[in-house]
Amino acid sequence: MSAMPQVMQEHMAEPVALPVQSRGLVREWRLASWTVRASALCLIVFYLLAAASPFFAPYDDTYQNRAMPDCPPMRAHITAPSDWSEGFFYTHPMRMVDPVERNYAPDLSRRTYIHLLSHGHLFTTDSPKDPFYLMGSDGLGRDLYSRIVFGSRVSMLVGLIGVAISFSLGITVGALSGYMGGLVDNLIMRWSEIEMSLPSFYFLLALAAIIPAGMSTTETFFMIIAIMSFISWAGFARIIRGMAASVRSRPYVEAARALGASRWRIITRHVIPSVLGYAIVAATLSIPGFILGESALSLLGLGIQEPAASWGNLLAQAQDVQNLARYPWILIPGLFIFLAVMSFNFLGDHLRDRLDPSNAR
Amino acid sequence: MGRFLIRRLINMIPLIIGITFLSFLVMSLVPGDFLSTLKLNPRISPQVIRQMEAQFGLDQPLMVRYLKWLWSVLHLNLGVSLAYRVSVTSLIGSRAINTIILSACAMLFSWTLAIPIGIVVAVNQNSVWDRILSFLAFFGMSVPNFFLAFLMMWVALRTGWFPVGGTYSVDYSTLAFWPRIADRINHLILPVFVLGTAGMAGLMRLMRSQILEIKNAEFVRTARAKGLSERVVIYKHVLRNALNPFVTMAGYSLGDLLGGAALVEAVMNLQGLGLLLLDAVRQLDIYLVMGSVLVGTVLLLVGNLLADLALVAVDPRVDFSSAGQQ
Numbered sequence: 136m137s138a139m140p141q142v143m144q145e146h147m148a149e150p151v152a153l154p155v156q157s158r159g160l161v162r163e164w165r166l167a168s169w170t171v172r173a174s175a176l177c178l179i180v181f182y183l184l185a186a187a188s189p190f191f192a193p194y195d196d197t198y199q200n201r202a203m204p205d206c207p208p209m210r211a212h213i214t215a216p217s218d219w220s221e222g223f224f225y226t227h228p229m230r231m232v233d234p235v236e237r238n239y240a241p242d243l244s245r246r247t248y249i250h251l252l253s254h255g256h257l258f259t260t261d262s263p264k265d266p267f268y269l270m271g272s273d274g275l276g277r278d279l280y281s282r283i284v285f286g287s288r289v290s291m292l293v294g295l296i297g298v299a300i301s302f303s304l305g306i307t308v309g310a311l312s313g314y315m316g317g318l319v320d321n322l323i324m325r326w327s328e329i330e331m332s333l334p335s336f337y338f339l340l341a342l343a344a345i346i347p348a349g350m351s352t353t354e355t356f357f358m359i360i361a362i363m364s365f366i367s368w369a370g371f372a373r374i375i376r377g378m379a380a381s382v383r384s385r386p387y388v389e390a391a392r393a394l395g396a397s398r399w400r401i402i403t404r405h406v407i408p409s410v411l412g413y414a415i416v417a418a419t420l421s422i423p424g425f426i427l428g429e430s431a432l433s434l435l436g437l438g439i440q441e442p443a444a445s446w447g448n449l450l451a452q453a454q455d456v457q458n459l460a461r462y463p464w465i466l467i468p469g470l471f472i473f474l475a476v477m478s479f480n481f482l483g484d485h486l487r488d489r490l491d492p493s494n495a496r
Numbered sequence: 497m498g499r500f501l502i503r504r505l506i507n508m509i510p511l512i513i514g515i516t517f518l519s520f521l522v523m524s525l526v527p528g529d530f531l532s533t534l535k536l537n538p539r540i541s542p543q544v545i546r547q548m549e550a551q552f553g554l555d556q557p558l559m560v561r562y563l564k565w566l567w568s569v570l571h572l573n574l575g576v577s578l579a580y581r582v583s584v585t586s587l588i589g590s591r592a593i594n595t596i597i598l599s600a601c602a603m604l605f606s607w608t609l610a611i612p613i614g615i616v617v618a619v620n621q622n623s624v625w626d627r628i629l630s631f632l633a634f635f636g637m638s639v640p641n642f643f644l645a646f647l648m649m650w651v652a653l654r655t656g657w658f659p660v661g662g663t664y665s666v667d668y669s670t671l672a673f674w675p676r677i678a679d680r681i682n683h684l685i686l687p688v689f690v691l692g693t694a695g696m697a698g699l700m701r702l703m704r705s706q707i708l709e710i711k712n713a714e715f716v717r718t719a720r721a722k723g724l725s726e727r728v729v730i731y732k733h734v735l736r737n738a739l740n741p742f743v744t745m746a747g748y749s750l751g752d753l754l755g756g757a758a759l760v761e762a763v764m765n766l767q768g769l770g771l772l773l774l775d776a777v778r779q780l781d782i783y784l785v786m787g788s789v790l791v792g793t794v795l796l797l798v799g800n801l802l803a804d805l806a807l808v809a810v811d812p813r814v815d816f817s818s819a820g821q822q
Contacts, residue, residue, distance in 0.1 A: 170631070329514040332800075334792035336755025337773055341519055341785055344526050344777045427640050431759055434642055435774060453646050454763065456660055460653045469643035477638035484634075 163489075171485040174478035181475055184284050185291040192281035193259040193267065197442045200266060200276035203229065205237040205462045208271040211249060222248035224258075226267045236461065271464035273452060283468055286444035290475065293360060293429040294422035301364035302418050305371025310406045312372065313379025314398070324376070327369035335366050339428060342366075343437035352443040359438055363428045371417060378410045412490045419483035423476040430472050446472045504804070508797050512790070513566070519789045520562045523782045565786065574790070575783035579776070584787035587772065592791050594663060595761070595768035599753045601688045603746070606696035611742075614703025619730060621708060630704070636697030641690060641756045645763040648686045658686050661764040687760050694756060695749060702745055706738035713737075739810040747803025750796050 164172065184191050211224045225248045227241035247265045251258050260267050269280040312323040342362045346355055382388060382405070391401050426446075432438030433447030434454075441448065449468035453459045459466075535545055549555040553564060568575060574584035617626045652658040659665065664679050671679060710716060711734060719733045720726075758770020765771070769788055776784035 170634075325510075329511055329518070332511050332793065332797060333515055333518075333751075334754045334789065334796050335751055336758050337770070337789050337792045338515075338519065338522075339755075340758070340770075340773055340777050341522055341789060344780060344785075345522060423638070430640065431642060435759075435762055437777070450642070450646065456649065456653070459646065459650055463650055466643070466646055466650065469640065469646060472640050473638060473643055476640065477634060480634055480638050 166489075167485060170481050174481040177474055177478045178482070181287055181291050181471075181478075185287040188285045188288055190255065191257050192278075192284040193256050193269075194263045194278045194281045196277065196282045196285035196444050198263050198277060198281075200263060200272065200278075202264075202276065203231070203239075203266065203268075203272055204274050204276040205458075206239050206268050206272040206276070207462070208464050209241070209268050211267070211269075214248070222250050224249040224251075228265055229268075270467045271462065273449075273465065274458070279449070279464065279467060282444040282449055283446065283471055286446045286449055286468065287471070289356060289433075289439055289443075289445035290426055290429065290447070290472065293356070293363075294425040294475075294479070297360045297363050297367075297425035298418045298422050300360065301368040301421075302371060302414060304364065304368040306375050306407060306410070306414055308368070309372035309375030310379045310402050310410070313376035314383055314402050314406055316380070316383075320376070323372065327372050330366065330369035331373070333366065336431070339363065339366060339432065340435075340437065343432050346437070352439060355439055359429055359432060360425075363425055367421065367424065371414070371421075374417070375410050375414065378413065379406045382406050382409050416483055416487040416490055419479055419486055422479045422483075426472065426475055426479075501801075504801055508801075511797065512793060515793050516566070516569075516786065516790055517562060519786055520558070520565070523780075523785055524558050524561075526780055565783070569790070574787040577776075577781055577784045579779045579781045579784070584783050587784065588769065588787050588791055591767055591769045591772045592795070594766065595754070595757055595770065596795070598684065598687055598691065598760070598766065598768060599750075599757050601684060602691035602695065602757070603753065605688050605692035606699055607746075609692075610696045610699035611703055614700045615707060615730065615735065617700070618704040618707035618711070626704075630701070633697040633701050636693045637701070639693065641694060642759045642763050644690045644693060645687070645760050648690055649764065652686060659683050661766070663765075663767040683766075687764055687766060690764075691753070691756050691760050695753060698749070699742065699746070702742060703738065706741060707734055710734050710737050736810060740807065743803055743806050743810055746806075747800045750799035750803075754792055754796060 167175070188196075206229050209226045209229060211226050214221065214223055214225050225246040227243055228245050228247050229239040230242045232238045232240045247260050247267060249258050249260055249267050253259060258267075263278075266272075266278060268278055270283065271279050273279055273282070308323055312320045339362065342365075343359075345362075346358045350358065379402075388401060388405050391405055396404075429438055429445065430447030430450070433445045434450050436448075436451060439445040439448050446468045450466070452462075452465045453469075546555075553561050556564075565575060572585070574588065576582070577584050577587055580587060613629060617629050620626055648658075649660050652660045659682060662683060664676075664683055665671075668676065668679055707730075716729060716733055719729045724733075754770075757768060758773065760766065761768040761770040762774055769792060773785060773788035773792075775781075776788060
């Protein structure tokens with residue numbers, strides 16, 4: 136990433152195994168398998184969706200087109216070159232054929248043009264009343280794709296923030312516990328044992344009941360993160376503790392102690408950096424847990440509430456078997472959850488292989 | 497052995513007390529209680545509300561309520577469900593059995609597939625099958641339980657091969673014994689598949705990496721040098737050593753299994769402990785929540801204990817006198 140390592144490499148006669156983080160992204164990319172590359176791309180896209188939701192979503196996530204509930208995904212067609220002044224793509228507007236079953240048929244005689252990069256959107260149509268539903272609409276006539284894009288904010292952020300909180304907590308407590316030993320260690324480990332013996336999902340459900348009904352989406356979001364961090368920090372703390380305890384008797388820690396370094400300094404400058412590699416891998420691999428936890432809570436109606444969207448609560452519609460049978464596209468948000476989780480798994484697995492010294496070639 | 501068991505059982509007591517107290521604390525943090533919806537009802541007089549408060553002990557301080565609850569739990573009385581007005585024990589009993597059946601079948605499913613696949617894949621490392629199955633394992637590990645459940649229900653809807661959710665058919669009570677069993681099994685297939693898939697993928701990967709690690713150990717080389725057949729080397733020497741962390745991990749994955757079961761129950765509408773807990777949480781039915789969490793915790797602890805006992809069966813090096821202390 137910095138220019139420094141390359142300069143060093145040029146001046147060194149023999150190749151030296153440099154730490155992974157100084158090798159540069161390009162080299163990492165070349166070393167990675169296609170699954171890892173695809174995962175990285177997938178996550179980049181998802182985070183872009185989250186960062187610039189209003190741009191990627193063609194419509195407002197709460198706009199309800201009451202005339203078109205449960206509309207199936209529409210097909211985009213390429214316009215003939217003579218009509219390119221209207222737009223490169225068009226779709227046939229859907230007409231409701233059967234209001235009871237909510238069956239739609241495309242009206243082949245009419246065209247709705249899809250404009251790229253207009254009105255501050257990646258693609259959109261002239262009016263949300265003549266929409267282009269890339270992934271269909273929900274029971275209230277809201278564009279599912281737009282809701283997925285806005286929902287990515289919740290689902291993608293919950294992992295990052297949750298891991299940041301539970302990890303800093305786990306690392307600090309674990310390192311403290313492992314380094315101090317004695318009574319502190321004993322108390323912290325008994326506490327973490329209690330937390331680890333919890334049937335965590337049951338407890339998550341019980342905890343979710345604390346969230347008051349009137350809370351705003353942001354407040355609920357942070358409540359969920361706090362709850363999940365509270366449940367998950369203990370596991371990290373235990374592992375970090377074990378590693379820290381083994382670091383404690385290493386010569387360089389003893390040397391630091393002999394030089395009169397304070398406990399805090401030894402923990403922050405020597406113990407924590409030595410376990411950081413492991414921590415990064417474990418952090419990546421634990422992000423899916425947070426994403427899944429939030430989705431599950433929101434799916435069950437205990438997390439993010441309507442009208443705000445999250446990938447979990449978008450799936451709640453599918454709990455009605457009738458909806459599932461007639462409008463299978465409402466399962467698409469689940470596909471996004473799946474892709475995000477799988478990408479983090481692939482990436483974490485790859486990082487573990489790269490950071491594991493026994494795998495160094 | 498007996499002393500180990502006793503020590504482990506004694507160790508469970510503070511754990512259970514800690515967990516239940518934590519849950520009690522959480523439930524008391526909930527704004528409002530079960531009665532707050534009744535209070536809004538103009539037809540119910542304040543006297544009735546006060547009477548119910550006293551009856552369910554809702555007017556007492558937290559510690560008193562907890563100790564009272566704990567005392568009645570010691571008498572195997574989990575209290576009265578506020579919403580259903582029947583004893584929590586009777587509500588939980590049949591639900592817990594359903595959850596245990598589901599989890600046990602899912603575990604059986606994932607084990608019977610994960611172990612042989614893990615072996616085959618590890619023995620033929622880097623073969624085509626290894627690559628395909630390892631990739632599929634990632635797939636299985638990453639597919640959220642609830643999403644897979646939805647997908648399977650959709651498949652069931654489309655094909656009509658399986659019942660769409662539910663624990664048993666509508667006419668279950670009219671059936672004879674064997675048709676009842678068949679009906680239950682028929683309703684179990686999809687949930688077990690959904691719940692078992694995630695566990696299977698993880699266990700398969702673990703089995704694979706374990707065998708790969710041990711495959712080149714010195715004692716394995718010695719076994720080969722003695723002229724033992726590859727079969728004997730793999731099954732008698734490698735496998736027995738690879739199973740150790742497998743069993744431990746299976747014990748720890750019980751928590752995920754219970755959690756996954758709760759989600760699958762909620763999505764597929766199975767009458768299990770998880771769905772009961774979910775309803776109880778929604779209705780702020782405190783004693784039912786406490787009862788479900790308690791039973792879930794006990795299931796988990798007992799499962800872990802069983803896993804530790806199973807360790808001895810597969811690994812003679814594990815010593816009971818030291819296994820309890822950490």
